[in-house]
Ligand code: SF4
């Protein structure tokens with residue numbers, strides 16, 4: 035039986051998630067047994083439009099991106115959104131809250147030497163960053179910024195062997211407690227760990243940094259949040275959702291457009 039043909043596509047992104055795959059090392063052996071990679075711009079010259087699985091990195095931004103992702107979806111049996119840009123719209127999604135003029139002023143006027151091009155191109159009139167599943171159906175998500183290369187391999191193997199996707203639905207606090215870290219709240223910092231999706235082994239608090247929820251929120255955060263931490267520090271799930279938005283502006287946008295709280299909006303993901 036022929037192996038599934040896999041193609042990688044990049045949209046608005048730093049391409050750091052693709053780099054993680056190039057660094058797969060030992061896990062690549064198991065993955066390579068199961069697939070044929072037919073397009074991967076960062077790693078090979080060959081390209082084919084004949085593929086079964088499309089792996090998407092990056093947020094969908096311009097009308098031409100919308101057209102392209104719809105065509106990719108039509109060609110693929112399975113479509114995977116890889117990384118926070120594809121999963122949530124990325125850090126770049128923060129720019130959705132300002133006008134193009136305000137963004138231009140912030141980026142170019144304040145940084146002498148930076149050159150802005152594209153003013154005469156209608157495609158750049160009003161870029162809006164969106165996650166892939168806001169445009170087309172997504173069969174699996176690999177969260178994180180960047181993704182974890184071993185989690186990538188596990189998701190792909192699960193998809194190909196019909197197993198349950200190995201993405202945890204419990205908060206980062208669980209992993210953080212196992213690592214016996216001092217809680218960020220104890221030292222006057224703010225951490226999104228009670229709601230952020232685990233799977234990174236609490237990388238940030240374990241290395242002395244606040245969690246920014248780059249893996250998005252758990253499903254139904256209100257019920258599944260790490261309540262012990264919320265209670266101890268007198269916080270609500272809703273408060274955490276609104277306090278920071280580097281990776282999670284999607285939920286705030288969804289709440290604003292639906293007139294609900296971010297928590298309710300997240301429940302609809
Ligand atoms: S999720 Fe992070 S590492 Fe991956 S492409 Fe986006 S910005 Fe880069």
Ligand code: SF4
Nearest residue numbers: 207210217218225227
């Ligand atoms: S709030 Fe942050 S630092 Fe505190 S236990 Fe949870 S993940 Fe760890």
Ligand code: SF4
Nearest residue numbers: 234238245246247248
């Ligand atoms: S601790 Fe939070 S921000 Fe850091 S990698 Fe994990 S989910 Fe992402």
